[in-house]
Amino acid sequence: MNTYKLLTPGPLTTTDTVKEEMLVDRCTWDDDYKAVTQKIRRQLLQLGHVSEDDYTAVLMQGSGTFGVESVLSSVVGDEDKVLICSNGAYGVRMTRICDRNRIPYVHYAESYDHIPDPARVARLLAQDPAITHVAMVHSETTSGILNDIQSVGKVVRDAGRTFIVDAMSSFGGVDIPVSDWGIDFLVSSANKCIQGVPGFSFILCRRDKLLSSEGKARSLSLDLLDQWKGMEKDGKWRFTSPTHVVLAFSKALDELEAEGGIPARHRRYAENNRLLIEKMRAMGFAPYIDGSRQGPIITTFFYPAGVPFQFSEFYTYIKERGYVLYPGKLTDADTFRVGNIGEIYPEDIEKLASIIAGFLAAHKEEIA
Numbered sequence: 001m002n003t004y005k006l007l008t009p010g011p012l013t014t015t016d017t018v019k020e021e022m023l024v025d026r027c028t029w030d031d032d033y034k035a036v037t038q039k040i041r042r043q044l045l046q047l048g049h050v051s052e053d054d055y056t057a058v059l060m061q062g063s064g065t066f067g068v069e070s071v072l073s074s075v076v077g078d079e080d081k082v083l084i085c086s087n088g089a090y091g092v093r094m095t096r097i098c099d100r101n102r103i104p105y106v107h108y109a110e111s112y113d114h115i116p117d118p119a120r121v122a123r124l125l126a127q128d129p130a131i132t133h134v135a136m137v138h139s140e141t142t143s144g145i146l147n148d149i150q151s152v153g154k155v156v157r158d159a160g161r162t163f164i165v166d167a168m169s170s171f172g173g174v175d176i177p178v179s180d181w182g183i184d185f186l187v188s189s190a191n192k193c194i195q196g197v198p199g200f201s202f203i204l205c206r207r208d209k210l211l212s213s214e215g216k217a218r219s220l221s222l223d224l225l226d227q228w229k230g231m232e233k234d235g236k237w238r239f240t241s242p243t244h245v246v247l248a249f250s251k252a253l254d255e256l257e258a259e260g261g262i263p264a265r266h267r268r269y270a271e272n273n274r275l276l277i278e279k280m281r282a283m284g285f286a287p288y289i290d291g292s293r294q295g296p297i298i299t300t301f302f303y304p305a306g307v308p309f310q311f312s313e314f315y316t317y318i319k320e321r322g323y324v325l326y327p328g329k330l331t332d333a334d335t336f337r338v339g340n341i342g343e344i345y346p347e348d349i350e351k352l353a354s355i356i357a358g359f360l361a362a363h364k365e366e367i368a
C-alpha cells in the first residue's frame with residue numbers, strides 16, 4: 001500500500017475502495033459496463049447543475065490535455081477564431097494546441113498573478129467580430145489562482161460567442177453552475193477533484209453547440225462529436241476505453257455523493273487550504289497569489305527568504321516522512337507548490353506542518 005500521500009493536483013491520493021474497483025476486468029461491449037458509462041454521464045451533468053435536454057456529457061480517453069485538445073480541434077472550425085485568455089501554463093498550452101492544429105486564435109496573456117479581466121475580454125470581443133469562441137482556465141494549477149469564469153462567461157454570452165472552460169482542477173471541488181455561468185463546453189478529468197485515477201477526461205457540452213460542430217474536427221481519435229454519437233446510442237466508447245479507470249471513477253462519484261456532494265468536498269478542500277496557508281505563513285513561507293484570488297486546490301509558496309533552500313532536499317525529507325509535494329511551475333520566481341485535494345484532511349496538513357517545522361529546525365542547526 002501507499003508509503004506516502006500525494007499533495008499534488010492530480011494524480012492524487014485516492015481511497016482504497018476506489019483502487020479496489022480496478023481488481024476486476026471488464027468487457028467493453030458488455031451491457032453492465034456500458035450502463036456504468038451512462039450512469040457516469042448522467043451524474044456529471046447533475047454535478048454541473050444542467051439538464052439532459054440542454055447538455056450532454058462525453059468521456060474521452062487520455063489525460064486532461066486530450067480533452068482540451070478534443071474540444072478546441074473539434075468545435076473551433078477553420079472559419080472560426082478563438083480568443084484564448086491565459087494566466088498560466090495551462091492557458092498557454094491551449095495556444096500550443098491551436099498552433100499544432102492550425103486553429104485560428106488570438107491570445108490575451110495576463111501575468112500569472114492576475115486574473116483575466118472580464119472588461120478587457122468584452123473590449124477584445126467588441127473590437128474583433130471574427131472571434132467566435134473564448135477559452136480559458138478556471139483553476140490555473142500553475143499558480144493556484146482561481147479565475148473569474150462567471151464574469152467572463154457573462155461577457156461571452158452577452159456578446160453571443162461560445163465559451164470553453166478548462167475546469168480540470170476545479171470541477172467537483174468548486175461548485176460550477178455550468179449553464180448559469182454561460183459555459184458551453186467544460187473540460188475536466190478523472191484524476192482531479194472527483195478523486196478517480198488517471199485515464200480519461202470528460203466534457204460537458206451544450207447540445208446545440210456540439211451538434212453544430214459537425215464537420216469541423218481535425219482528428220479522428222479526438223473527434224468530440226463522433227465520440228458522442230457512439231456513446232449517446234448505448235454507452236459504447238468508439239475505441240478501447242480504460243475499463244478499470246471507468247469503474248474506479250464510478251466509485252469515486254458515489255463517494256463524492258456520500259461525502260455530501262460538491263459543497264462538502266469544497267468545504268474540506270477550503271479548510272485544508274486555509275490551514276495550510278496559515279501554518280506555512282507562520283513558518284515564513286509566503287504564498288505567491290494574493291489571498292482574495294487564491295483558489296482552494298493548490299498553493300504556490302516562495303522559497304523562504306534569508307535561508308539557503310534546496311527544493312530537492314526539502315522534497316526528499318518530506319517524502320521520507322509520508323508526503324509528496326510539487327515543484328513550482330513559474331519561470332520568474334523560486335517557488336514550490338502544495339496541493340490539498342484528494343483523500344487529504346486537516347490532520348494531514350497538521351502532520352505536514354510539523355514535518356516542515358522539523359526540516360527547518362534541523363536546517364537552522366546545520367547553518368549555526
Ligand SMILES: *Cc1c(COP(=O)(O)O)cnc(C)c1O
Nearest residue numbers: 063064065090139141166168169
Ligand atoms: C491537470 C490539468 C490539465 C491537464 O493536464 P494533463 O497532464 O493532460 O492531465 C489541464 N489544465 C489544468 C488547469 C490542469 O490542472
